[in-house]
Amino acid sequence: MVATRRSARIRNIELGVPPEPPKPAPAKPQASRKRKPSTKDEEVEDVPKGKKRGATGMAGKLGKPTVNKEVEDPSPEDDVSPPLEAPDDALSILPAEILQTILENVNHPPSMIKLACTSKRYYALVMAVLHKRINVAVSFWAHIPNVIRRLEPHLSIAQKKQLKREGKYKGQQEKFSTRLDPLAVPPCADYVRQMVIGNIDPGKKHKPIVLRYLEEVLKNLPNLEVIDTDELTLSMAENIASRKNLKALRIYTFNSSTYETIETETALPLKQLGNLEHLNIQSPSWSAMVTSDNDILQSILLNSLSTLKSLDIYTSKWSSNFLADWENQIKARNPKAMKQAHDFTALKSLSLKGVRFIEDEGPGLMQSLTRAVDFLQLRELKLADLDQGKLVFFKHLEELFSKTEKGTVQLRKLSLDMDADAPNSMAAEVQLEGIYRFISSFDTLRALEFHDYNKYNNGKGNNPGLSRRIQQVIVKHRDLESLRFRYRGLSNIPLVSAKTLRVLTKNLPRLRELEFCPEETEMDALTLALSHAKNLTTLMCPYFHSGDYQDRSIDRAFALLEKLIEGLLENAGETNEFAWEKSYELRRVFARWREYEIGSDLKPRKNMKDPMTIRKGTREVMCQDLLTRDNSTQFYYTAEGKWVDEITRPMY
Structure with a gap:
C-alpha cells in the first residue's frame, strides 16, 4: 500500500520543530534603460539549422531575472532626457522679431494655422499674430452670429452664459466643459493688442446685445x-x-x-x-x-x-x-x-x-x-475744410518757415484742401496765393497731396487744368516722391495736359507715386511724358472721361490702361531684347476703382482673372487685374482699420 503524502509543515509540527521565520522578499531590481550592445561586444551564437530555441527562450522568460553586475545603477544624471535637437527648417534660423514681422504680413489664416500645428514655438508666434487685432462691425441683424463667433473666443464661460441669458442668437456656444474654470479668461485674450469697432447698427432691437459683447470683451484685454x-x-x-x-x-x-x-x-x-x-x-x-x-x-x-x-x-x-x-x-x-x-x-x-x-x-x-x-519739427501736416482765419494762419506759417535756417524744417508730408469756393479759376487763384507762398517758403517735402484743386462748374470745354503758379510751387520741392491730386466726386475735375505732365516729370526725378486726371485727347503725348519718369512705381488715374458711360459693354478702366501701356511700350527706347523691368519701375496702375499689376512674367492667382498681355509691335508686357472673384462676405462685419494700419507703420 502506498504511504500517504504529508506536508513538511505538518510533520515539523508533530516533531516539535519550530517553524522558520519568513524570508524577506527579494528586492526588485531597478529598471535600467535598454542599451543597444555594440557590434564588437556582441557574441553571435551559432544555431544549427533546424534546431529550435523556443524552450530555451521560454525558460529564460519564466526563470528568475538576472541582473548584469557590470551595469551600475543609473544615477539621477542619467535620467535626464537628452536635449532637443534644434529645428533645421528655413524659418527657425531667423530671429523672433524678424519672424514675427514676416508672419504679420501673411494674409492667409489657414496657412498660419497649419504652421502653428508644427511646433510649440510656431504655435506661440502664430497665435500672437492671429489674435493681435479684433476687428468687428455690423450693419444688418443677420450678421450678428458672425460677430459673436469673433468675440466669444475672448470670453470666459461665465461671461458666455450671462450673455446667453440676456439674448439667444446663432453663433453662441451651446455646450461648456465642466472641467474648466468658468471664471478663467482664455489665453488668446492676452495676445490682443488692437481693437477696431466699426459702425454697430443691426437695428434698435439687436444693437444692445452687440454692445454688451463688446463691453465684456474689453474687460478681458489687459494688454490692449x-x-x-x-x-x-x-x-x-x-x-x-x-x-x-x-x-x-x-x-x-x-x-x-x-x-x-x-x-x-x-x-x-x-x-x-x-x-x-x-x-x-x-x-x-x-x-x-x-x-x-x-x-x-x-x-x-x-x-x-x-x-x-x-x-x-x-x-x-x-x-x-x-x-x-x-x-x-x-x-x-x-x-x-x-x-x-x-x-x-x-x-x-x-x-x-x-x-x-x-x-x-x-x-x-x-x-x-x-x-x-512746434510746426518746424512736424514731419506731417494735414489741413482741410478750414474756416475763419485760415489766411492769417497760412501767413504765420509762411513767416515762420521762411525765417528759419536751412535744415531746421522737418516737414516731409503735406496735405492741403485747395477748394477756394470761388466762381471761377481766376478768383480761386487769388484766394490760394497765401497757400502757394507757404509751400514755397521751404523745399523739404517728400509727399504732397492736394484736395479738390481748381474744380470748375462750366463743363469740360473750359477745363482750367493746373495753373503755372501751382506748377512752380510743386517743382520747388525737387526731392518729391509722391504727388497726388484728389477729388470728391467725378465731375468738374480739371484735366492735366501733356505739357503740364512733362514739366512735372522733368523736374521731379525722384517721383515714385503720381495721381492725376489725364487729358485723354493727348494720350500719346502723355505717355511720352510719363516715359521720362524712370523711378515711377505707382500710377493712379481714378478720374477720367473716356467712353460712353451708358455703354456698359466697354471696360473703360482697361481701355485707359491699354492706351497707357501701349504708349509706354512704344517710348521705351531702342533695345535688342525688351524687358519691362529693364525700362520702367512701374508695377501698379489704378484706373478708376480697378487695380492692375504690371510685369513681364506674371503667374495666375487664385480667385483672380488670368493675366492679360498688351502688345505694341514686337514688345509686350503682362497685366494682372487684382480684383478678386472671392465671394467672401467678411467685409459686411469687418471694420476698415485704416487708421490703425497708419499709426502702426514706422513714421518718417
Whole structure:
C-alpha cells in the first residue's frame, strides 16, 4: 500500500520543530534603460539549422531575472532626457522679431494655422499674430452670429452664459466643459493688442446685445494698446480708461445712421487717460467731447504732453477751440513748463479739419495752437475744410518757415484742401496765393497731396487744368516722391495736359507715386511724358472721361490702361531684347476703382482673372487685374482699420 503524502509543515509540527521565520522578499531590481550592445561586444551564437530555441527562450522568460553586475545603477544624471535637437527648417534660423514681422504680413489664416500645428514655438508666434487685432462691425441683424463667433473666443464661460441669458442668437456656444474654470479668461485674450469697432447698427432691437459683447470683451484685454471705435458706452469708456498699456485712441463721436452723438456723461471716464502716443477725435458735428466746457479732450492732451506723436482733430467750427485757456492750464499744472517754447515735445504729425482759427469773441485757436505745437519739427501736416482765419494762419506759417535756417524744417508730408469756393479759376487763384507762398517758403517735402484743386462748374470745354503758379510751387520741392491730386466726386475735375505732365516729370526725378486726371485727347503725348519718369512705381488715374458711360459693354478702366501701356511700350527706347523691368519701375496702375499689376512674367492667382498681355509691335508686357472673384462676405462685419494700419507703420 502506498504511504500517504504529508506536508513538511505538518510533520515539523508533530516533531516539535519550530517553524522558520519568513524570508524577506527579494528586492526588485531597478529598471535600467535598454542599451543597444555594440557590434564588437556582441557574441553571435551559432544555431544549427533546424534546431529550435523556443524552450530555451521560454525558460529564460519564466526563470528568475538576472541582473548584469557590470551595469551600475543609473544615477539621477542619467535620467535626464537628452536635449532637443534644434529645428533645421528655413524659418527657425531667423530671429523672433524678424519672424514675427514676416508672419504679420501673411494674409492667409489657414496657412498660419497649419504652421502653428508644427511646433510649440510656431504655435506661440502664430497665435500672437492671429489674435493681435479684433476687428468687428455690423450693419444688418443677420450678421450678428458672425460677430459673436469673433468675440466669444475672448470670453470666459461665465461671461458666455450671462450673455446667453440676456439674448439667444446663432453663433453662441451651446455646450461648456465642466472641467474648466468658468471664471478663467482664455489665453488668446492676452495676445490682443488692437481693437477696431466699426459702425454697430443691426437695428434698435439687436444693437444692445452687440454692445454688451463688446463691453465684456474689453474687460478681458489687459494688454490692449490701440482702440479705434465708432461706438462708446459708459462701461466701454471705463474699461478703456483703465488700460495701463493704451498708446493710441480713435473715437468717432457721431453716428451717421442714427444721427446721435456720444453724450458727455458717457465719455467722462476718458479724462483719466494719459501718456498716449496717437489721438484721433472725429466729431463732424458739435460735440461736448471737443469743447473746453467738459475738458475731456483737453485733459487727455494735458496728460500726454511729452508722449503724443500724432494728433488728428475733425470737428465743426462751432466747437473747434479745443485749446481754450491753454496757457493757464499749463501754468496750473507745471509752472516750469512755461519756460519751454512749445508744449507737445514729441509731436510729429498734426491733422486739423473743420476748425476755425479766429473767434468772434475772445482769443481763438491760433494763439494756443502756435504755443502748443512746434510746426518746424512736424514731419506731417494735414489741413482741410478750414474756416475763419485760415489766411492769417497760412501767413504765420509762411513767416515762420521762411525765417528759419536751412535744415531746421522737418516737414516731409503735406496735405492741403485747395477748394477756394470761388466762381471761377481766376478768383480761386487769388484766394490760394497765401497757400502757394507757404509751400514755397521751404523745399523739404517728400509727399504732397492736394484736395479738390481748381474744380470748375462750366463743363469740360473750359477745363482750367493746373495753373503755372501751382506748377512752380510743386517743382520747388525737387526731392518729391509722391504727388497726388484728389477729388470728391467725378465731375468738374480739371484735366492735366501733356505739357503740364512733362514739366512735372522733368523736374521731379525722384517721383515714385503720381495721381492725376489725364487729358485723354493727348494720350500719346502723355505717355511720352510719363516715359521720362524712370523711378515711377505707382500710377493712379481714378478720374477720367473716356467712353460712353451708358455703354456698359466697354471696360473703360482697361481701355485707359491699354492706351497707357501701349504708349509706354512704344517710348521705351531702342533695345535688342525688351524687358519691362529693364525700362520702367512701374508695377501698379489704378484706373478708376480697378487695380492692375504690371510685369513681364506674371503667374495666375487664385480667385483672380488670368493675366492679360498688351502688345505694341514686337514688345509686350503682362497685366494682372487684382480684383478678386472671392465671394467672401467678411467685409459686411469687418471694420476698415485704416487708421490703425497708419499709426502702426514706422513714421518718417
